Amino acid sequence: MDLQPKPIDPKSTTEVTCEKCSGNLFQEAVFIRKASKLLTGAAKDSYIPVPTFKCVSCNHINKEFTPNF
Numbered sequence: 001m002d003l004q005p006k007p008i009d010p011k012s013t014t015e016v017t018c019e020k021c022s023g024n025l026f027q028e029a030v031f032i033r034k035a036s037k038l039l040t041g042a043a044k045d046s047y048i049p050v051p052t053f054k055c056v057s058c059n060h061i062n063k064e065f066t067p068n069f
Contacts, residue, residue, distance in 0.1 A: 016062070023057035031067065 017024045031050040040046055052065045 016064075018055035018058060018060050019062050020060035021055060021058045023055045025056040026053040027056050028052075029054040029061070031069075033069070 015024055016026070018026075029052050031052060033048040033050060035046040035048055037043060037045050050067055052061055052067070054061045054065075
């Protein structure tokens with residue numbers, strides 16, 4: 001059984017645009033979530049990075065890129 005992923009032709013994909021300004025260039029951004037030491041049992045509070053994408057033109061984060069916190 002072949003478990004290698006099939007190469008994807010970019011022409012067969014769908015463009016993603018900004019919901020606010022219709023821009024199509026995005027930049028990586030990170031939500032930071034704080035986990036209390038009481039919750040984790042650690043000696044200090046922890047910080048958890050949650051990656052997302054924001055529009056380069058207007059800094060908007062599309063709903064599909066926003067995690068459900």
